[in-house]
Amino acid sequence: MFSARGAGVQMVPAKAISFLMDAEHFLVLTHINPDGDGLGSAMAMKWLIEQLGKKAEIVIDSEPPDMFAFFTNYEWVKQYGLETDSLEPFNTVITVDAPNIERLGDAAKLIADDANILCIDHHVSAKNFADVNYIDGASAATAQMIYYLATELKLDITPETAEYLYTGIVIDTGRFRFSNTTPEVLHTAGELVKAGADPDKISRHLYYNNTLETTQALGKLLETVELHFNGKVATAYFTNDYISGDHWKNVDTEGFVNHALSIHGVEVAMLLREVTTGITRASLRAKGSFDVNKLAQIFGGGGHAKAAGLTINEPLEKAKKMLLEETERAMNAG
Ligand SMILES: [Mn+2]
Numbered sequence: 372m373f374s375a376r377g378a379g380v381q382m383v384p385a386k387a388i389s390f391l392m393d394a395e396h397f398l399v400l401t402h403i404n405p406d407g408d409g410l411g412s413a414m415a416m417k418w419l420i421e422q423l424g425k426k427a428e429i430v431i432d433s434e435p436p437d438m439f440a441f442f443t444n445y446e447w448v449k450q451y452g453l454e455t456d457s458l459e460p461f462n463t464v465i466t467v468d469a470p471n472i473e474r475l476g477d478a479a480k481l482i483a484d485d486a487n488i489l490c491i492d493h494h495v496s497a498k499n500f501a502d503v504n505y506i507d508g509a510s511a512a513t514a515q516m517i518y519y520l521a522t523e524l525k526l527d528i529t530p531e532t533a534e535y536l537y538t539g540i541v542i543d544t545g546r547f548r549f550s551n552t553t554p555e556v557l558h559t560a561g562e563l564v565k566a567g568a569d570p571d572k573i574s575r576h577l578y579y580n581n582t583l584e585t586t587q588a589l590g591k592l593l594e595t596v597e598l599h600f601n602g603k604v605a606t607a608y609f610t611n612d613y614i615s616g617d618h619w620k621n622v623d624t625e626g627f628v629n630h631a632l633s634i635h636g637v638e639v640a641m642l643l644r645e646v647t648t649g650i651t652r653a654s655l656r657a658k659g660s661f662d663v664n665k666l667a668q669i670f671g672g673g674g675h676a677k678a679a680g681l682t683i684n685e686p687l688e689k690a691k692k693m694l695l696e697e698t699e700r701a702m703n704a705g
Pocket residue numbers: 408409468493511512513543
């Protein structure tokens with residue numbers, strides 16, 4: 372089985388397996404504003420732990436996104452502070468899809484001071500913050516790594532769990548379009564479909580389910596697209612004014628940046644949002660050889676070579692200028 376894996380993909384570390392064997396009750400955490408990979412991986416992890424005859428709780432910092440409400444047993448996901456009062460801090464914690472403790476938000480308050488932590492993540496920027504780190508930058512999604520873990524443990528993946536994991540992979544490969552769509556990812560996805568994941572059903576829930584406000588916000592964003600550096604870099608933005616409007620709570624900007632990246636000749640696309648006055652967040656995407664993870668790191672952010680994010684404590688215009696200056700410098704450095 373493991374010989375079929377693509378080059379560079381790691382074996383599941385024996386320490387990760389013994390971590391699961393050595394405790395009975397686990398807290399499973401993922402990053403704030405979790406996406407399909409964070410939530411899908413957390414759901415699959417709880418399933419996996421229960422298959423071992425043990426218990427797990429999933430807690431997230433924010434409200435569980437409606438987008439994933441089609442997951443069977445979605446009520447497993449608890450929001451910190453709302454349904455977690457009865458929980459004592461845990462001694463055994465598993466984090467999925469989160470490269471550092473800060474990304475866990477307030478849910479990290481449920482980690483006991485002397486807790487043992489297992490980190491499972493595919494972000495190359497992951498910080499080795501845990502006691503056991505299963506970090507594999509060659510995997511396209513954390514969900515792919517959980518699949519390996521389940522396979523290593525010889526568990527029969529149920530249709531529900533196949534759905535969680537397939538969702539994580541679809542999201543993190545941009546519907547099997549990004550360069551992380553390796554033969555091994557497609558093989559894993561194929562195995563998950565065999566196990567009962569329904570690609571048509573999942574894609575309807577994920578991609579044909581927009582609110583009117585989301586579609587209108589995309590229109591607004593596309594009007595702001597500008598090209599820089601001979602058309603190699605595209606920027607687009609949302610002002611704080613627009614983000615402060617009532618409609619914003621129904622807007623999901625997932626995938627918006629790809630519209631700027633789709634322009635002929637564009638190698639790097641940046642979506643900027645002044646999320647509160649004087650604080651600008653940027654999502655970066657690349658389709659050539661440019662490494663947006665390195666660029667994001669200059670500003671204390673990170674992610675992957677082709678997809679990264681960062682925050683600049685400046686208003687939109689200033690942040691955009693700073694980001695473009697560093698981009699130009701990086702492009703000139705080759
Ligand atoms: Mn991920």
